[in-house]
Amino acid sequence: MSEANKPASLAQLVARRKAGHSLEADLYTRPDIFETDMDLIFGRHWIYVGVEPDVPEPGDVFVVDIGKTSVLIVRDDDMQIRAFHNVCRHRGARLVDGPHEQVGNLVCRYHAWTYSLEGDLVFADHMGEDFDKSCRGLKPVHLRSVAGLLFICLAEEAPADIEDMAAAMTPYLVKHDIPNTKIAHSVDLIEHGNWKVTMENNRECYHCGANHPELTIPLFAYGFGFSPKTLDEDELEQAKRYEDLVKDAHNRWEASGLPSREIEHLADRVTGFRTERLPIDQSGQSQTMDTKVACKKLLGNITDPALGGLSFWTQPNSWHHFMSDHIVTFSVIPVSPTETMLRTRWLVHKDAVEGIDYDKTTLTEVWIATNKQDAHLVEVTQSGLVSPAYEPGPYSPYTEGLVEKFCQWYMGRLSAHLETVA
């Protein structure tokens, strides 16, 4: 930072945020703001990190790194899933490399200190008589499974309102039976932008028409907002038909016991979320290139392949699409001020057989292509907004409302922190 310019304080950045506009460049670029994000946002909120099928069997361990914090998620012999800090209590060695391992106990490779799957220290040689093993168990991390989706919270006290989200979402999610799925494919993609640029890109489809030729096959063009003024009569008629289609589908699905209507708490909760089940174009079945199911074996006890797509978005870091045959689930983990990891998983029924029930390319091609396109847009945005000439620009009131909700949530969380320390 040049002597000529002093950086704005967090309080200043919060106070001068212009509603309905993209954020100031400082918030997307400054290393100290990144540390603040890792502390206040990723250190104190519920972070979506994986699914129960990450640890299907006793002794299965799954490791996720959030900034400098490494967490291991382990299933014990009684099938309970727990999360611990992945750090030996002796000299701090990382216990498990990960991402997935199978263990009997958790043994540190350095001096063989040994922990049970419940996190207790059960062996430590040469430590003498005064040494109390009971004080040296692995440090626990909050973990909550929402119908099979795993959320962790690194803070000592985790936000209690995850229970509200779980209560609201479980009826939507159970039908897709996440615990009885398996991970058919997983990709970690590093996007060259701040995590908030990645999240904002996810929260609108204004860019879809010009950038996502694959995704816009199953998704309806009118499903993500539009300015009525720019439509001609034909287009207005189509938009109206889409509105009716959604209403009819919701009525039909809900009548058959499938919760589908929108719930939206993106900006008014600590644990913000939104959900809605939306029709899929053409055959109405799945987010694939031909809109048909990619996996013949449907999830849980689903029999109708044409359930559309249940979408679920959380603040600060996830989105998910649940179809009759498969689930695509996305976890966003910041890596640096300008690098973000997007972890995408495709889940199918645990008994589905690759090559027989599903073909991996057919299953994954829409979102592999879409992710790559989004990663490019994120990079192009990050590389542009670093310019001193950048200033926050206006969001479209018709197509970028959820981007604004993300920004409101984010600024609100910073604001709440500032009030706490004031």
Add this chain to the structure above:
Amino acid sequence: MSEANKPASLAQLVARRKAGHSLEADLYTRPDIFETDMDLIFGRHWIYVGVEPDVPEPGDVFVVDIGKTSVLIVRDDDMQIRAFHNVCRHRGARLVDGPHEQVGNLVCRYHAWTYSLEGDLVFADHMGEDFDKSCRGLKPVHLRSVAGLLFICLAEEAPADIEDMAAAMTPYLVKHDIPNTKIAHSVDLIEHGNWKVTMENNRECYHCGANHPELTIPLFAYGFGFSPKTLDEDELEQAKRYEDLVKDAHNRWEASGLPSREIEHLADRVTGFRTERLPIDQSGQSQTMDTKVACKKLLGNITDPALGGLSFWTQPNSWHHFMSDHIVTFSVIPVSPTETMLRTRWLVHKDAVEGIDYDKTTLTEVWIATNKQDAHLVEVTQSGLVSPAYEPGPYSPYTEGLVEKFCQWYMGRLSAHLETVA
């Protein structure tokens, strides 16, 4: 920075600069000084970035990045050249990747916001009725062509004295007819040193004898200063003959309408510069391995190939050599405290044909070799001066006078800034 040492302030560094000596290591190494340089020097002075032949046709766009600032230079349908910030006014995406593209309008790939070649926003979908396009045009950047050499200034107010430089230099430059050249070859070289080490290395030829076997074929050994005390009688006689040769050449060239005598304002102007036309050894024609023209088609309406070499140096970031047949032009752009981009272009007559009128190797080999040698010297200097044992050493009063002028200019500009903010 260790708690044991507090870094010197900019004012302290300016106040204690020792005239006639290299700068303190802090000025070549500290990240905050680099930011200061990017702000005060590269953000507020005229920076040489390219030539009119970078954008020969309407719709041609040329992109140059200076630190975090990306600038696009575009020629419109009326042949006017303009510069704009390369940032979409919506969410900040970089508009043009560059370095060279051909466009109809400037369309942002993210949400298709569209700007005319004059920078006006002409299309933005879904923005609603209250949206005023006229406030959302591309932000302009100052641009001045000096006889075809393009200078930009990122400040709101650009130094006015570029007009003095343009008035003085245009008579020297017009003969070489830059607008009617083409870029025959271009190389971007990253030197592993601070940009001021790169500039200082350019401002003396004390190192030429030991390091530049190719460049010292066309250049005279006595052309860059010497201590008379170290010459024997023979050498003194040769030095005298060189002095007479320069005088005769200047008289002859000026009589034929070719301005040639030295103009020197390196340290006494905001927009510092120096020029002089100097004889070339042997055939007297060009900076090539055999000193003869590399391009049979001479520039503009030149007929005499033996015009020597007109050199033009600017503060803070360029130098240029104009011969009868070709031009070599150098632009220095800092990349980091210890990395500097040197962009070298070789220009020939726009109608010259490669393989017939010129051979690219013959055209470029002297400066490709010389740049590589200089890059090594810059790296060796940067890697040495980081040592706590380094202290500013004395410049030779005979051979490093222009290095001292560069340092005077630089310290003068910092000093002027400190007076402004005091």
Add this chain to the structure above:
Amino acid sequence: MSEANKPASLAQLVARRKAGHSLEADLYTRPDIFETDMDLIFGRHWIYVGVEPDVPEPGDVFVVDIGKTSVLIVRDDDMQIRAFHNVCRHRGARLVDGPHEQVGNLVCRYHAWTYSLEGDLVFADHMGEDFDKSCRGLKPVHLRSVAGLLFICLAEEAPADIEDMAAAMTPYLVKHDIPNTKIAHSVDLIEHGNWKVTMENNRECYHCGANHPELTIPLFAYGFGFSPKTLDEDELEQAKRYEDLVKDAHNRWEASGLPSREIEHLADRVTGFRTERLPIDQSGQSQTMDTKVACKKLLGNITDPALGGLSFWTQPNSWHHFMSDHIVTFSVIPVSPTETMLRTRWLVHKDAVEGIDYDKTTLTEVWIATNKQDAHLVEVTQSGLVSPAYEPGPYSPYTEGLVEKFCQWYMGRLSAHLETVA
């Protein structure tokens, strides 16, 4: 650093250090603490960097870089070894690339300034009449050879107690005749951890059993401490036998004029050190896979191959093992907060011939394997202790006593500095 957390001051970190426990993560990770270490520890103590055989002949130059400071060690025509800063006094260019070169004089490649092997400036062209060469000699660096081991100190005033260490150690070392050895093999390994993690790993063998299958062939399991409570009767008997074995060996070796008993000043001296000659298992000869000498030509005038291994540890940065046939010597140089260079050299008699007297693989395989294993442990420890969940853990009172001495020495040196500036 997030606004939410202010980093602890050096004084706070020193004051709250918990005895008998690993250090706080800040001390292993913070860039400013790294700068402090480079300044207070590596800038003001005696640093082990090489051996007299690094510069066997007049004109031999050896370059070692410690942080930003580059030092050249040169042997002059009278066989004297000196150390200088590797920086030209003109414009700061690095003089010698290194690591090993042969020169007549020390000539700067930039402008040919020329220094004698004694560091005097003997030639500098074009500098004019007022230029005084006598003020522009190379800046000297303190150098002390302890029986052939080269220590340098970058401070103006070097700790005087190296003379105590030299007096105590020379009788132990002379028998192995370092000046008449040669470097048979040298490896620079970058470990991905803080230099203190590397040092602590060296100061215990608690981790050897689980990690060093090769090293534990020549080394006795009981030689590095154990908790008597965890041994069964058989093991206690073996431990007792090992104790007797050491006593007998010391008596026998000392009777034959070979100093062997422990000297320990790791934490109570500015120039901390420890030494002891220890038995080797099986044949008792050398740290090799079959415990026999790797070089048929023994060092100096040694005739008995079974001298065990004389170990020598220094604070802050070295350890060494001297056998009858070869020496392994280790120098630790920090590179960044999380990168450390471990330079390992294997020395044999200077007249030993590779392929006849020794095989390089046999000579080096134990420590090449051990270093690789240690580098992995260092990386695993560094990657774990960055977690906010890490807290200093307890050292074993039986097996990690020398780790604690290292920490005591380090904290003591920081503490002494704080008293000076208070």
